[in-house]
Amino acid sequence: MKQCTNNEELLENINEEILKHQMDYEKNEIEKIKKVFEEIINVKTENANSIGDKFISLVGSDHMAVYYLKSIWIIELLIKILENSKGNKTRTIFCVAVLGDLYYFGLDDLDELSIEEYEIEEKKIKQKLSLYTGKIGKELIKKCEDKEETLDLKLKRKENQNQLIEMDILIN
Numbered sequence: 001m002k003q004c005t006n007n008e009e010l011l012e013n014i015n016e017e018i019l020k021h022q023m024d025y026e027k028n029e030i031e032k033i034k035k036v037f038e039e040i041i042n043v044k045t046e047n048a049n050s051i052g053d054k055f056i057s058l059v060g061s062d063h064m065a066v067y068y069l070k071s072i073w074i075i076e077l078l079i080k081i082l083e084n085s086k087g088n089k090t091r092t093i094f095c096v097a098v099l100g101d102l103y104y105f106g107l108d109d110l111d112e113l114s115i116e117e118y119e120i121e122e123k124k125i126k127q128k129l130s131l132y133t134g135k136i137g138k139e140l141i142k143k144c145e146d147k148e149e150t151l152d153l154k155l156k157r158k159e160n161q162n163q164l165i166e167m168d169i170l171i172n
């Protein structure tokens with residue numbers, strides 16, 4: 001997804017990404033996904049919790065603390081929204097908080113995958129989500145809450161024996 005300059009362009013790009021998956025969902029499910037992403041793009045502090053709950057319901061189950069393999073692309077789409085949230089403090093905090101929470105969830109498709117496939121898929125998504133949890137996630141949220149400065153998020157892959165992903169946080 002290309003870098004967007006405003007909310008309308010971002011929503012248009014998000015809807016294009018959603019439509020790529022329309023064959024995997026019922027029409028009403030696609031409409032629900034679109035609606036939740038529209039709410040995320042326009043999130044306000046007062047409705048962030050309810051939107052977060054809706055997002056979690058899209059990708060898995062909050063009660064079971066799981067997300068589904070079928071929904072990983074939705075999580076990745078939230079990461080793309082975060083990458084396009086420069087200057088939007090509320091949306092940045094929202095995305096980091098939800099992604100950080102999802103890190104502690106597990107993949108719930110063990111019966112659909114072999115153990116090896118399951119471990120590979122879970123490791124891939126955990127690496128992506130690890131950028132938004134723990135100390136890094138708390139630092140991102142704190143900087144957004146404490147300062148009016150905007151964050152420029154730059155993801156950088158670093159090769160090492162564990163192939164960890166690290167995030168450079170550049171403050172303008």
